[in-house]
Amino acid sequence: MELPTVHPRFPLTGPAESDRDLVGERFRSQGGVVRARLADGTTIWVALSYRLARQVMTDPVFSRAAATRPDSPRSAEGLALPAMLSSLDGEEHVRTQRLIMRAFTPKTVEGMRPWITDVVHDLLDTIAGLPQPVDLVTMFTAPLPARVMCRLFGVPYQDQERFGRWSEMLDSTENPDEVIEAFGLFHAYMRELIVRKRARPGPDLTSELTRLAEETGELTPDEVANNLVMVLGAGIDTTVQQLANSLITLLTERDQYELLCRRPELVDNAVEELLRCLILIPTGTMMRVATRDTELGGWTVRAGEGVVALQHVANRDPDAFTAPDRLDLQRPDAGRHLSFGIGRHFCVGAQLARTEMRIALRELTRRFPAARLAVPAEELRWRDGSLMRGPVTLPVTLT
Numbered sequence: 001m002e003l004p005t006v007h008p009r010f011p012l013t014g015p016a017e018s019d020r021d022l023v024g025e026r027f028r029s030q031g032g033v034v035r036a037r038l039a040d041g042t043t044i045w046v047a048l049s050y051r052l053a054r055q056v057m058t059d060p061v062f063s064r065a066a067a068t069r070p071d072s073p074r075s076a077e078g079l080a081l082p083a084m085l086s087s088l089d090g091e092e093h094v095r096t097q098r099l100i101m102r103a104f105t106p107k108t109v110e111g112m113r114p115w116i117t118d119v120v121h122d123l124l125d126t127i128a129g130l131p132q133p134v135d136l137v138t139m140f141t142a143p144l145p146a147r148v149m150c151r152l153f154g155v156p157y158q159d160q161e162r163f164g165r166w167s168e169m170l171d172s173t174e175n176p177d178e179v180i181e182a183f184g185l186f187h188a189y190m191r192e193l194i195v196r197k198r199a200r201p202g203p204d205l206t207s208e209l210t211r212l213a214e215e216t217g218e219l220t221p222d223e224v225a226n227n228l229v230m231v232l233g234a235g236i237d238t239t240v241q242q243l244a245n246s247l248i249t250l251l252t253e254r255d256q257y258e259l260l261c262r263r264p265e266l267v268d269n270a271v272e273e274l275l276r277c278l279i280l281i282p283t284g285t286m287m288r289v290a291t292r293d294t295e296l297g298g299w300t301v302r303a304g305e306g307v308v309a310l311q312h313v314a315n316r317d318p319d320a321f322t323a324p325d326r327l328d329l330q331r332p333d334a335g336r337h338l339s340f341g342i343g344r345h346f347c348v349g350a351q352l353a354r355t356e357m358r359i360a361l362r363e364l365t366r367r368f369p370a371a372r373l374a375v376p377a378e379e380l381r382w383r384d385g386s387l388m389r390g391p392v393t394l395p396v397t398l399t
Helices: 022-029 050-058 090-103 106-111 113-128 136-141 143-152 157-170 176-199 205-216 221-252 254-262 264-277 350-367
Strands: 033-037 043-047 288-290 294-296 299-301 306-309 395-397
Touching: 022 033, 043 050, 050 294, 050 306, 090 205, 090 221, 106 113, 106 350, 113 136, 113 143, 113 350, 136 143, 136 221, 136 350, 143 157, 143 221, 143 350, 157 176, 157 221, 176 205, 176 221, 205 221, 221 254, 221 264, 221 350, 254 264, 254 350, 264 350
Parallel strands: 043 306
Antiparallel strands: 033 043, 288 306, 294 299
16 A cells, blocks of 8 residues: 655744644645654654544554654654653653642642732733833743743742743754753753752742652652753743744734633633644654554554654644634633643643633733734744744734
């Protein structure tokens, strides 16, 4: 049986300013799976339909641990460390996830809501007094998650700027040396922080995770540090870019922004719909490797071959969502999106990211109902060579 066409490059998306993956959508309509070529010439399988993306993310035959091996396919130049939660399978994954989630409980996140709201108010008070237009990346979407994550993990306020810088370096898709340097700096910092928190614990997740790891003996200090880097690094830049992209979309589709201003009770569902509609990571889910021959969309994926699910294409599958290309803040099933993953590798920081975005959008639309882009959307500059899609700056006139 002839194999499906190989697309000449991966990721499939075009310019960063586009919030549609038209190539991926075309292949999705032709069967839901395609093969594509990585920069090093390796061919991988790409799941594009909602059904097949779910299969890739939930079937244990597609292994994250196997993708950490030195000779495994790589969709980006990022690190794939065996000791990180995102790189584990089976019982080892369950054990590590259980420990992290004991420190990262829903009660913990809910308890953060009042001071996240205070941070948002503080940032909005500052930008309200600035000359217009204001760059919302510099003044709002970047400092918000950095402050939240640093307080959550007990990181001193003065270190927030370099944490944000390291998080951005970790997202490089073109400079592996920069990624390695950022991870080394991040890891060394977290090891020192663990030592300090062991001696003088505080009401933060670093102290709690260090205590739990020592009590259970299930994670070494290096493994604790690796996972703290993963959660911190991912928790900062993903929220920075998702919030910035969401604001661009809302301010471009003005009727939806005005709807949110009039009906703030829609904000929870609005966040889900924005997560569904937007492209954040053009390379999709983290690479997985088939551990045995298996079927995917009627094709045979051979053991050792790489497989990726593109959530942003699956989230616009007409077999899963009605009128999927329309932004609808009142969509009743928006929360069925795959943007945080599904199954065992569901994002541990999903609830925190949702909480930050809900508070940020609710308070910004309440405070600045007349906000508008200060330049045409097509003139915005977008980041190059980064795992995360997002604008370099976001000039907005607020009043």
